[in-house]
Amino acid sequence: MTRIALIGARGRMGQAIALALDGSPDCILGPLFDAGDDLSGLSSANADVVVDFSNPAALPAVIDAAVRAGLPLVIGTTGLEPDHHAAIDRAAATIPVLQTGNTSLGVTLLAHLVQEAAARLGTDWDIEIVEMHHRHKVDAPSGTALLLGQVAAAGRGVDLATVADRGRDGVTGARREGAIGFASLRGGSVAGDHNVIFAAEGERIELGHRAESRAIFARGAVKAARWLIGRAPGRYAMPDVLGIS
The missing domain is CATH 3.40.50.720 (NAD(P)-binding Rossmann-like Domain)
Incomplete structure (x- = not known):
């Protein structure tokens, strides 16, 4: 036991x-x-x-x-x-x-897929990570969002700290090529939603996970x-x- x-x-x-x-x-x-x-x-x-x-x-x-x-x-x-x-x-x-930032087995597999996608797509594919949690969560971005950013950066062979964009407000200028963006939403009783968007000219790939409990x-x-x-x-x-x- x-x-x-x-x-x-x-x-x-x-x-x-x-x-x-x-x-x-x-x-x-x-x-x-x-x-x-x-x-x-x-x-x-x-x-x-x-x-x-x-x-x-x-x-x-x-x-x-x-x-x-x-x-x-x-x-x-x-x-x-x-x-x-x-x-x-x-x-x-x-x-x-x-x-780990997330003990979900589904998120673990999602992270694997995100790293694989980032490794195969060039920097002309923009990466954005959107997460939403309940109103009581005190840290942002979530540990899971940062985990997904880290594996995306690893797939590209770069350090997340050098490419992360964790806050946009006002006139920020054009998006940096190779940046990995984060957006954090808070509200209600959401256990945890994460969506990783790979966006290129004319097409978009979205990999996501929703925690219902x-x-x-x-x-x-x-x-x-x-x-x-x-x-x-x-x-x-x-x-x-x-x-x-």
């Missing part, structure tokens, strides 16, 4: 994961924590893997606790900054860490957690879970 320690247990995703595990024949909830809680009770005696959906401010403590306990760590928290990623890289030298993210997180157990120390991502890296 796989014991999953959950960080951010009272949040929306934490509750969805708890619901997904209810009645599971091979997975149970281990210790439950929220952002800012004392994590000293986390250990290999009460958990087999840690899943974190708390917030960026809590992540350093979560990483330290997982490393101290020698437990695999799945990070689904979004809004991460470069210092968070540096801490993840350091932890990955000791434990297996899977970090947080249950899809919960199922993906549980699958990732089970997959990560027993892996060698290193940094992993959702494509590894599907075998499409």
Whole structure:
């Protein structure tokens, strides 16, 4: 029986994961924590893997606790900054860490398709990423939108930071060739919609995904957690879970 320690247990995703595990024949909830809680009770005696959906401010403590306990760590928290990623890289030298902006298996496959399309279409095909989430989401663009931008940039062999266009207002001038644009919409109770548009003269390709329930993210997180157990120390991502890296 796989014991999953959950960080951010009272949040929306934490509750969805708890619901997904209810009645599971091979997975149970281990210790439950929220952002800012004392994590000293986390250990290999009460958990087999840690899943974190708390917030960026809590992540350093979560990483330290997982490393101290020698437990695999799945990070689904979004809004991460470069210092968070540096801490993840350091932890990955000791434990297996899977970090992702989206645990949906459908989004994972979408990212694969986006990278393939970007690799085969030239910069005369403009890339725009449009995402919409519920009114309570605090970060923009979403972690998933940034993930899609990163794989699109990787497909073109460029660094997203050098080509991203994350805000347009007023007289901005003509679109830069090779830019990857982002648009973030917020409203209602939308769980997560993402659309990647490849637009050229006279034609357009759209690749998209709609999340109808947080249950899809919960199922993906549980699958990732089970997959990560027993892996060698290193940094992993959702494509590894599907075998499409």
